[in-house]
Amino acid sequence: MSTGDRLTETTFAQRAHEQLGKSFLRTAVPKATDHAFSALQSRFAGHDYEALRELGRQIRAEAVANLDAHLAVLEERLTANGVTVHHARDAAEARRIIAGIVKGADARKVVKVKSMATEEIALNPALEADGVEVVETDLGEYIVQLDGDRPSHVIAPIIHKTRGEVRQTLSRVAGRELPNDAAELTGFARGALRDAFMTADVGISGANFGIADSGTVCLLTNEGNGRMCTSLPRIHVSLMGIERVLPRTEDLAVMLPLLAGAGTGQLITTYVNLLSGPRRPGEPDGPEQMHVVMLDNGRRALLGTPYQDVLHCIRCGACQNVCPVYRQVGGHAYGWVYGGPIGAVLTPLFRGLGAGGELPQASTLCGACDDVCPVKIPLHDLLHGLRADRADAGLAPRRERIAAQLWSLAWSHPLLYRVSARVGWLGTAALSRLPARLVARTPAGGWAASREIPRVARYRAGSGEPR
Ligand code: SF4
Structure with a gap:
């Protein structure tokens, strides 16, 4: 099934x-x-991009190498700021926690900021199964959601779609033919999303960084939707991969230009949101509650392995x-x-x-x-x-294992090495003379379908090397 x-x-x-x-x-x-x-x-x-990259590497390496210590400080400071902190070992637990917050608030509508972590835990279908309306508010993610599609790039979710496809999708929602004009299309989406911001009970975001020393969630967007989602609804929930912690606020001086520059070539992302808790007495706006869900989902298991460095990723x-x-x-x-x-x-x-x-x-x-x-x-x-x-x-696959074993055997013995070099030279020379329709029937057909077959150099006896 x-x-x-x-x-x-x-x-x-x-x-x-x-x-x-x-x-x-x-x-x-x-x-x-x-x-x-x-x-x-x-x-x-x-x-000096190299120097900046090295600083970025050092900051991320320090954060990940002492992950639990930094997370403990982050949790303490977030809690002191009035934020409720939750821990999710895996995707199912994260879904349960967030669904529980949404249900506890008797929420019918949720607005979301683009977040790969929420994609990772497949949050939207879980909330929708509970009868909650979920509205993605990043323009690209909104289109993806309307199409029942998935994002295809970390920061450019509809890199694979034409403007015509976007027009068709939005026209379907509008119930009328919209013009094939970017300003008109975004204008329509803006209107639809504005209604969602004003009527949603809960806003859900990811977290680009969780800053330990100040207990702050840093959220970067270019469309301003992040600010709407985290300040208009009554409740804000941020789902943060545990590796996204930064030890110090000053680390942003390195990480913000690196992330914006590497991702889009911007000096800095248009909206830099530093979220340090729910609305305080006397403040005119902000959510009544703020929750941070710290997501493990396989991250902690990478600590101390040869793959620990992948936790340095800032998803640019x-x-x-x-x-x-x-x-x-x-x-x-x-x-x-x-x-x-x-x-x-x-x-x-x-x-x-x-x-x-x-x-x-x-x-x-x-x-x-x-x-x-x-x-x-x-x-x-x-x-x-x-x-x-x-x-x-x-x-x-068996074929791959046998090929690797044969290759290893051939290149471990001088005679077999010379024979294999000659076979390679003769074989690729013959293939290069065959018509494409015949090459397509050989084991090299898959390679040759979209590339030229390289010619193996001729082996000269006595030279010790193919040339
Ligand atoms: S997405 Fe992650 S791994 Fe890829 S370039 Fe950016 S930081 Fe490096």
Whole structure:
């Protein structure tokens, strides 16, 4: 029976094949990601980006290395500020806690700020099953929700959609044909969302950072919806991955420019919200209650493992923008919440090697993600490690294991090495002369469908090297 879990019900190859058939995606994703990468380069031109990245790495490494100590301070300060702190070991517990807060408030409508953590715990279907109306208020997430779709990029959820598709979706909601004009379309969405802000009982957000020394949730948005969701409804709930803690308020001086610059090339995100508790007596606005739900869901288990560094991630999306695989197949091919290099690392770690173990194969290991990551996560090493773990667990397909064993055998003996080099040279020379329709029937057909087959250099006896 289908569970609706694309990760376990389909393979990466099937999902990628489906996405590669979408001509708009093949053009739009590289264009948008090129634009984002150029914006990053312009943003930091003339600045010592390497020094800033190193500072970012140190701050995140310190936060994660002493995670429990910083979380304890954060909880103490949040509580002192009047915030109710909850702990969720996994997605089910997080859903239960948030559903309980919503039910306890007798809430019928919830407005949400874009949050990958709430995607990770599949919060919306759980609240909707309780009869609660959930409205995503980031424009991209709103479109995704109306379409029953999923975001395909960490910070640009509808990178895969055309303006025409957005127009059709909003026209359906409007009950009339809207013009194909960005200002008109956003104007319509703004009106619809404004009603939701004014009538919602609960606002739910993620947390870009939880700042320990002041007991503050930092929330970054470019559309102002974060401020509406966290100040207009009676109750604000923030779902924070436990790794998002920062020790000190001054750490924002490094993390804000890094996150905004690496993600969108901005100097700083348009709205920087520092939320330090519910409305106090005499204050004109703000929620009556503020809750922070600290989400583990597999994070603590990574501490002390070779994968601890992935917890430094600030979800900027820069690694997706430069990944040659993501740029072709988009985010949906990865089958779960996170796509691109960060998704190929997080998914097998959070969902297990059985479900997500093939994703680290979806990489050329070119290292572009390492070079761009604003907090210097060694994604390429982590992908390598996960490939090895999968092989050690006996989860690699039989064909792949046999090929690796044969390769290892051949290159462990001089004679077999020379023979394999000659076979490679002859084989690729022969393939390069075959018509494409015949190449398609060979084992190299999948590769040759979208790329040229490289020619193996000819081995010269006595040289010791192929050349
Ligand atoms: S791994 Fe690095 S580049 Fe990728 S989303 Fe996280 S912080 Fe950004």
